Amino acid sequence: MFLRNAWYVVACDHEVGRSLLARTICGEPIVLFRTQDGQPAALENRCCHRNAPLSAGKLIDDEVQCGYHGLVFNRQGRCVLIPSQTAIPPGAEIRAFPAVERHRWIWVWTGDPARADETLIPDLHWQGDPGWHNVGGYFHAKANYQALIDIQLDNTHAQYVHPTTLANVGAVRATPRVKREADAIRVERLMPDSDPQPLYVRASGFKDARADVWVNWVYKPPTVVAFDTGIAERGSGVFEGNRSRAFTFHNVHAITPENERVSHYFWMSSRSFKVGDEAANRIHEDIRITFREDLEMCEAQQACIDAMPGRPTIDINADNPTIQARNLLARMIEAERAAG
Amino acid sequence: MFLRNAWYVVACDHEVGRSLLARTICGEPIVLFRTQDGQPAALENRCCHRNAPLSAGKLIDDEVQCGYHGLVFNRQGRCVLIPSQTAIPPGAEIRAFPAVERHRWIWVWTGDPARADETLIPDLHWQGDPGWHNVGGYFHAKANYQALIDIQLDNTHAQYVHPTTLANVGAVRATPRVKREADAIRVERLMPDSDPQPLYVRASGFKDARADVWVNWVYKPPTVVAFDTGIAERGSGVFEGNRSRAFTFHNVHAITPENERVSHYFWMSSRSFKVGDEAANRIHEDIRITFREDLEMCEAQQACIDAMPGRPTIDINADNPTIQARNLLARMIEAERAAG
C-alpha cells in the first residue's frame, strides 16, 4: 500500500537523458527519457498492443517507438502511429506520469495527474546551489522503504550502526523536540557541549574534543527526510541562530519504494563550508560508508522479518519520532483510500 | 494448458545417444536415450520407488537402471529388475512416451500412446535432404511458447526487431493472404518489386536494389511454423512458380513448452542454393542473430507481462494471422479437454 497522490524521486538528474531508462516505483514499471527541450518524461513501460516493454524500443524525437511492431507513443501516452495500418484504434494509449526535474533529482507523480502540484515537492534548494558542495548517491536496497526511513528518523542508532562516522554518545540520551505538522514531522536535537561526530571532525578540521552539536530533521511524507546538522565551537551561539562559526551539513534521503520489499534509496549530502576545497572531498567516502551502513542494517532487518514474520516486538521511548512519522503516513494513505 | 495428443520436438538428433538426457516438456520431466538399434526412447524421468531422477542412473543395453537402488526399467516403462529381491510388485512402472526421429529432430507424443500417429508429424523433408544445406540451433527461452510462435507468424516486426537481417519495408504494409485449414493456418505474402532483406542479399550475392520477395508460412499446431521464403529477380516468374532464378530458404521453428513461462526453441534454416559453398555459410551467424532477436523480444515481453499481469491490450489488423493461430490451438485444446 503506497500513497498514490505524491511525488517520488525516480532517478538522479544525470541518469535521464536522450535514451530510455526503465525503473519501477510503487509497483509501477516506468520508462523515463528527456524530450528534445530537456524536459523529463515518464510513461508506463508497456506497449498496449502486445506488452513489450517500451524501454526495449527507441526514442525518436519526443516520442517512443515500441521495438516489437513499431507503434509510436507520444509524451501523453497516446499511440500516434501504427506502421502497418492507418487508423489508430480506441484504447491505444498507455499511462503517462507527470515528471519534474527539481533539486538534482527527477520526480514522478504516481496518482491522479490533475492533482500533480509541483509546489508539493519539498524545498531542497541547496541541492544544486553553487554556494553548497553537493555529493549524491544511489542504492538499490533490498528493504522496505519505511524501514529505511525509520533508520534516518532514529536518534539513537548512530553509536551502533555508524561507529566510525556518526557515533555520538550525546545523541543516545538526548531528548528530541518533536513537532507535528499537518504534512510533516520536525525534530530538533540540540546537544551543547557534546562529543562531535568523527565524520564532522574529519570534514571540518575541527580541533576541540567537545562541541555544540545539532541534528535536526524534517520528514515530508511519503519519502523525504531532510537533515540540517553540524557542529560549532561551544558557546558560539549556534543554538541562537548564529552559524557564522558553524560547520553545517544538509543531508537528504529520498527513499522510493520499488515494491514492499525493495527500494530506491537516493541521497545527497551538501555542505556550506570549504565549498571549493578539494581536500575536504575526502568526506565523500565517509558519507557513502555511513549511508551504506544504514542500508545494510535495513537489509538484514528485512531478511529477519521475512524469516520470522509476525513475531511480537516492543517499542522504546526513542521510537517516538519514527512512530509519529509512520502514523502520519498511515493516516494519509487511509485518507486517500477512503476518498476512493 | 497444453495440447496433450500431439508431437513435440524434444531434442536435436545429435543430442540423444547412448547416454541419458533429461528434458522437461509440457511440464513433464522426461529422460531420453537411444536403444542399441539407434531408436529414440523416452521415459518419465522418475523412479517409481523413491523418486530419484532416472537421468542420474545408467543406460544398460536398452534399459535404464536407477542410480539409487538399482531398479531397472525397460523401454515400455516396466520395472524388470529389483536387485535386492526377486518379485516385482504391482505398480512398478513409469510412463513411457512414444518417440520418433524425423527431420533431424526427436519428437515425443505427450498424450494417449494409442493415438500416436507418426503421419501427424509435419512434413519437413528438406531437413536432412542432401539437396539442401541445413543449419540448426536451440535456445532455452524464458518466454511462453505461444508468444514465441506469435513473433514468427507476425508479418510486421522484422523492420523493428531485425534491423540488420530481415528488415523489409515492404512487409510492414503488405496484406497477407490467410488460409485456414482444419489443422493448419497458411499465409502467403508476395511482395513484387520490394526491398530485399539484408540477410537474403548477403547470403545470395544478389545485386539489384529491388527484388520480387516472398514470405510464406504454414503453422501446424501446436508448435511448428515452417517458412518458405526468398527473393528473385523482378519479373523472373517466381510468383508463377518458376524458382529457377530464385534464392529459397526454408526456415522451421519448433517451439516446445517446458512450462507456461519457459520454452525449448528449436530452429533449422535450410537453403537450396550454394549448397556446397563454404563462403555462403557466413549466413549462419546472420540467422542465429535473427532468431536470437526474436527470443530476446519475447523474453522482454514475458518479463513485462509478469510485472503487469492482466493489463488491457489492443489488437491491430496485422494480428489477424497470430489471432487465427491462437484460436485454432485453443479450439484443439478445448476439444481435447471436452473429450476427457
Place this chain on the structure above:
Amino acid sequence: MFLRNAWYVVACDHEVGRSLLARTICGEPIVLFRTQDGQPAALENRCCHRNAPLSAGKLIDDEVQCGYHGLVFNRQGRCVLIPSQTAIPPGAEIRAFPAVERHRWIWVWTGDPARADETLIPDLHWQGDPGWHNVGGYFHAKANYQALIDIQLDNTHAQYVHPTTLANVGAVRATPRVKREADAIRVERLMPDSDPQPLYVRASGFKDARADVWVNWVYKPPTVVAFDTGIAERGSGVFEGNRSRAFTFHNVHAITPENERVSHYFWMSSRSFKVGDEAANRIHEDIRITFREDLEMCEAQQACIDAMPGRPTIDINADNPTIQARNLLARMIEAERAAG
C-alpha cells in the same frame, strides 16, 4: 513438521566461539556463541525491538548487543540494557535455547527448555576419544532431512551410489536383522565371506579378496544415525565379538533440518586402527566422496519430487528399516502434537 522436544546438532565445535554465528534449524533462526567460560549459548536471532538479526551485533562479555539500537540480551534471552532509557519494558525478551557441547558437536534443544535432558543426547563417546582418529565434515544440503536419513539407513544403495568406495555386492541381498526399541531402530547386517568395500580395503591395507564384513547401525530419532562397520579376516571371530584382527569404523550422520527442503548434514568418521598413521589419512577423501554422493542423490531426488509432487510410489522389501525409522519419528511427532 519437526520434533520439537529433541536435541539437534547445530554446529561443529570449532564453528562456535567468541563471535556470533547465525544458523537456522527446524525453521528457527538462531544466533550461537560461547560465553567467556567456553560454554555454548543459543538465542533467537532477532531483536524483539525492531527485528534486527542479533548476529549482526556484538558479543560483549556473555551478552549480545543488538547492532541497531544497542539493546543488550543476556544468555537467558532477557533484555538487560536499553541505552537510550533506564526502564526495561515488559516483553523485552527473546527465546533462549538450551545448548550443549558434546562429542565434537554443539547440540541445541528446540522444544520446552524445562524438558531439555542432556542424557537424551546419543552416546558417541568415540568422537573426541584419543583412541580413535576422527575426521568430520559438513554439507549444506538442498534436500529434506528424512530423505538424507533414509539413504543412510538403506542397505542396498552402496552398489549404485558409491561404486568406488562402499560398493558391496553382498549387501544388496543380505537380510538385515531389524530391532525396534522404544526410541531407536537397530540394524545388524553380518556378511561372512563377502566382497570387502573398496574404501575399507584402501584404508586398512587388507589383502584378501574376501572378508567377514559387518554394517550395523542405530537410528536415534530425530536425526542421528551411528554406524559400527568394518571388515576382518574370514573366520577371525568378528561375529562372535572378537575384533582384535578387525578394522572398525564408526560413522555418524547427524542431519538437522533447516526447513522442509534444506538440511545441515554433519558427519564424522572415526577409526580405531592406524590412529597415528598419517598415510592412512588418505581415507579422508574417500569418505568425503562417499558422503557427498549420498548428498547428491538426495538433492536430485528432492528436485524430482518438487517437479512431480504427489506421484505414486512403490515400496520394496529392502525399505523395511527406513519405513520403520520414518514410522518411529512420525509417532513421536504425533505424540508431541497430541500432548499440545
